[in-house]
Amino acid sequence: MTEPLRLVFAGTPEFAAEHLKALLDSRHQVIAVYTQPDRPAGRGQKLMPSPVKQLALTHGVPVLQPPTLRDPAAQEELRALGADLMVVVAYGLILPQVVLDTPRLGCINSHASLLPRWRGAAPIQRAVQAGDAESGVTVMQMEAGLDTGPMLLKVTTPIAATDTGGSLHDRLAQLGPKAVLEAIEGLAAGTLEGEVQDDTLANYAHKLNKDEARLDWSRPAVELERLVRAFNPWPICHSSLDGEPVKVLSAAPGEGKGQPGQILAASKEGLTVACGDGALLLTRLQLPGGKPLNFADLYNSRREQFTAGKVLGA
């Protein structure tokens, strides 16, 4: 077995924290953690440390939070750490070339997509939205490009017809850390070689936004069904009924035809709404001021609100 490596970890959200946990449990030494500056969050907009920072603090690992890594002082600080390797997972800052060149073995990144299929900000949700048959984690050697470096290792998982952005995220968060550990061993032993990505197969996974989550009923039902799953638990697809917003938490393909957005039927099974092509059966909704409820419960208590012929999103 090779010598344990001195690692620097850079990451921000929960997905990254899962990776950090695995590295802290490994035989290697995490000498410092980089994460984004604390951001205001929640009611009261108090400054909240990122999941990665919280985990690092409980393990007594020094935390660094420069607003940018383009600053020469921040670069010098990193150099002084004398790391063998930097592991970057959903950090949220672009690393300039000087930073990529600083650790002896460079920087590796665990990215939640089978590269080069989805580069960029929201690969998990975009894979669900596009109806991809499988997803996975790619560990790559980082270079000056957005998820463009040579691929070291891939693990795959099928995307089920019931997968949501949330469920796929959780599964990838389990797979990623194992893949990263394997890649680190390979790099330490010098047995791992990168495979160049084919740029022509790359798509940019746009950041999600709430405007996109508004259900456009003129779209085909299959597309909307995937969107509902992809955008759960965030930003959650929505429409409106009688001028009030309605959140759609889950849906399935339905039967019938009609003017897009029109309610075709309501029953304990769900609310059938006509789409541009086919229909969607809404099975779990949240009304303003209420909790998310299965449609059966809404149907029992507020049947009159869901009469056939009304139009959603009008």
Add this chain to the structure above:
Amino acid sequence: MNPRLAAARALAAVLSGKASLGGSLPPQLDKVDPRDRALAQDLAFGAARWQPRLAMLAERLLQKPFKAADRDVEALLLVGLYQLFYTRIPAHAAIGETVGCSEKLKKPWAKGLLNAVLRNAQRQGEAIFAELERDPAARTAHPRWLQKALKAAWPEHWEAVCAANNAHPPLILRVNRRHGSRDAYLAELEQAGIKAEPCSYSRDGIRLAEACDVKTLPGFAEGRVSVQDEAAQLAADLLELAPGQRVLDACCAPGGKTCHLLEAEPGLAEVVAVDLEESRLVRVRENLQRLGLEARLIAADGRDTARWWDGKPFQRILLDAPCSATGVIRRHPDIKLTRKQEDIPALAQLQGELLDALWQTLEVGGVLLYATCSTLPMENSDNIAAFLARTPGARELDIPGPYGLKQPHGRQLLAQEDGHDGFYYAKLIKIAASARG
């Protein structure tokens, strides 16, 4: 000087293709009694705004068209017709004063002609206009090529776009975030008795109920507010600025957006602002000074990166490209006279060249925001489609709105009466260096 003569002289320079009203009017206004300056300005702008319609009326009343050497007489006629049909100036005064100006043109024949045509217009104008209503170019008061181009691009919206182009634009302010909130400034305006309301889409924008001299606004001299249309104000937030970034404003004059992005993110590492001519940078410098902001100004052709770029990549680029300005016709009605159909492909070519050159200066992972104040797809969505097709490593980012119309690429804002100017935005990200080594 008679305000009618001043307006006609400024307009004549525009008709003969020598200048824009922005260039030709101020020297004429200097010669007008201060009391009459507002009138002279309205006559010049109004005659330009309605020229396509007024010229068709004149054509019916004239036996032969004007010679190129008689643009001054033609301009004076347009100013006269504008008064008859679009102002409350009594007809006898409008005709008498306008005809009276002809002596200054030293063309004795013009006096009789102007008198005859204006009196005929007074008698038959309404009937001729009623007939012209059938012609969409006359009805909308847009040059025919532009009316057709707008109709082809916006089959559902073109008449509303034309109406907005002919309306008077509102005065919009941009509150300087560094000096306190928009709400606080609104409260201050209310105290000063100035009616205003927040803009719908720009978080820094305020719409004044009535135009006023901006120098009288609270804190204007101290740089707490600037004048900028709401559509242009959207650029700063679309750029997703963050501390430490190096930002390029590639066609910066007169500097409104340069200043806005410095106001929006005080932690930027550096802003480099480029424009073609030193003379255009004077205004940029003035604006920066009033607002107490700093940028590195360079006079150069943005395409000529070898001349001005130091090789250090930018994380953000704003390319507010030279364009037909068809989105801001209501602010510059002489665009109807100065812009020609053949300008559009030439502009699209220039815009494409700027995109190609500036793309090289963008860091991988960086964002380029492409903007124009044009409403023609050839300069906008079509142009971006062509750029994406020829540039591996460039991808488009979504612009969610709620303003404007989603296009095959980017988002188009059409001029809204009482709302924002016509504008176009597309957001591009570099996901890989174009040429792979």
